[in-house]
Amino acid sequence: MKRFVEWFMQLDFRRAIWLAPLVWTIHEAEEWNINKFESQHFVDPGYFSLIDHPVLWIGLGLIASYGIIWTCLTAWPKNPKFAAFLTLPFFIFLPFGNALQHIYWAFFYFRGYTPGAATAVLLVVPVISGLTFKAIRGKLIPWWYAAIFYLLVIPGLVSTVRSGNHIPPQLQSAQKNAVHVARSMLGRHD
Numbered sequence: 001m002k003r004f005v006e007w008f009m010q011l012d013f014r015r016a017i018w019l020a021p022l023v024w025t026i027h028e029a030e031e032w033n034i035n036k037f038e039s040q041h042f043v044d045p046g047y048f049s050l051i052d053h054p055v056l057w058i059g060l061g062l063i064a065s066y067g068i069i070w071t072c073l074t075a076w077p078k079n080p081k082f083a084a085f086l087t088l089p090f091f092i093f094l095p096f097g098n099a100l101q102h103i104y105w106a107f108f109y110f111r112g113y114t115p116g117a118a119t120a121v122l123l124v125v126p127v128i129s130g131l132t133f134k135a136i137r138g139k140l141i142p143w144w145y146a147a148i149f150y151l152l153v154i155p156g157l158v159s160t161v162r163s164g165n166h167i168p169p170q171l172q173s174a175q176k177n178a179v180h181v182a183r184s185m186l187g188r189h190d
Contacts, residue, residue, distance in 0.1 A: 013140060018075070020128060023124050024095045028061070041110065043165055045167050050183060055182040058181075062181060067090065067094075083140075084140035084141045088135060088141065092149040096153060097156045097157070099125050103121060
């Protein structure tokens with residue numbers, strides 16, 4: 001682990017930032033069967049019946065691709081400050097925020113494994129936190145800038161806790177959009 005941390009801290013930030021979409025993609029892959037878990041443990045918000053494996057897998061691929069595309073756009077210019085200022089907010093707010101949801105569900109609500117929990121704990125949280133530390137330490141962003149985005153994650157976590165056995169509203173919105181796009185791509189129209 002010490003070698004990895006040393007390697008990571010010496011890595012150019014514009015290269016290191018690519019770990020974020022990598023772990024986000026691995027996280028989404030861990031959720032390959034999350035629709036089964038959600039339909040057994042959450043109240044149906046009205047679209048669970050529209051999700052089968054092809055719809056789910058396309059939806060998860062879309063979510064993962066957002067991180068890849070955003071990183072392409074923000075890390076492409078040869079300016080590590082630009083990459084840190086624009087790439088990190090996406091990964092703090094969405095993947096890190098989602099990881100906290102998974103941690104809450106796995107350790108406090110369901111008290112057991114939930115799809116996505118392993119990668120949330122072992123990959124997403126350490127990599128996003130590490131990238132943030134690296135950016136602050138390298139003076140690419142001020143600490144308060146990162147703190148703003150970490151603070152913005154709190155309302156989503158509070159919403160998750162308050163939602164109980166209902167999918168939180170912000171997650172419902174993302175899921176509905178992904179289901180609609182995936183079904184459209186498959187030629188399925190409601």
